[in-house]
Amino acid sequence: MEKKINYSQTEFISKDENDDPVFISNCEKIIRKYLQLWKPRELFITGVNSIFDSRWATEEEKLFSFGSHGNELSISLFHPNIVSSTSIYQDSYRGYYIPCKVSDYIKKRKEGEYRLFEVYYSPLKQYYFPAINNGLLAWYSKNSLIDNKGTLMFHYTNGxxxxxxxxxxxxxxxxxxxxxxxxxxxxxxxxIDN
Known part of the structure; x- marks a missing residue:
């Protein structure tokens, strides 16, 4: 029996004062639809401080292998200075997605397989995690009220x-x-229209 997942109860994007509510609402609809279609186990939502064009969608090298430095999760693709936030959600046995603290996610991934790199210029250890094998990475542009347009991008893998x-x-x-x-x-x- 396939479990029913209630995607409509979760708001995945936290709105800021410079985010147009209609843009965010339309992004939420698209996110929920693709969660329903693809059913990933893990969902990563990242706010990017500027609009990004479609050439970023074809960047796939090492995309699903990311790591941590201290309590910061680094997901490759965009430079960390333009990333405003990352939220993580994991599917629940109850049939919906639950938020996961970034620090808890890092701790969980460290307990699994990893390669440890120590860098001479920092007392913090840097971890590179193996690739996720059933996840959806979603990026959306912030500041849609100012820019008058916005972008949403997905990379999904089922392994x-x-x-x-x-x-x-x-x-x-x-x-x-x-x-x-x-x-x-x-x-x-x-x-969007439904």
Whole structure:
């Protein structure tokens, strides 16, 4: 029997004062739909301080292998200075996603297999974790009220394949789909409209 997952009860993105609520709401709809389709065990949501174009969607090298330095989780792709926050969610046996503290996640991953690197310039140890094998990495752009557009991007792996999605939403289009890579604009727009 397949478990039912209630995605609609969780808000995955925490809104800031410079985030347009309609943009965030549309991102939430897209996130929930792809959670329903792909059913990842782990979900990572990262806020990026600027808009990013679709060329980032094709960057896959070492994407699902990341690590920690002290209590900071480093997910490759964007420079840490433009990342504003990362939230982690894990699927629950009760059928929904539950938040996980970054520090708890790091501790859990350290207990598993890892390679330890000590750097001479820091008293903190740096850990590189093995790749996740059933996870969805989602990035969204912050400051949509200021920029008048926003981007959302997914990288998903089930251990055997990688799927990507990059969507640009535009305020001039009432926060509807302006561009899409990895799915048809029409299909993404249907998700927003429902």
């Amino acid at each position: 055997m394949e990688i799927k990507i999605l990059h969507v640009t939403l535009n305020k001039n289009e009432n926060w509807n789909v302006f561009e899409s890579l990895g799915a048809l604009k029409y299909d993404i727009q249907k998700i």
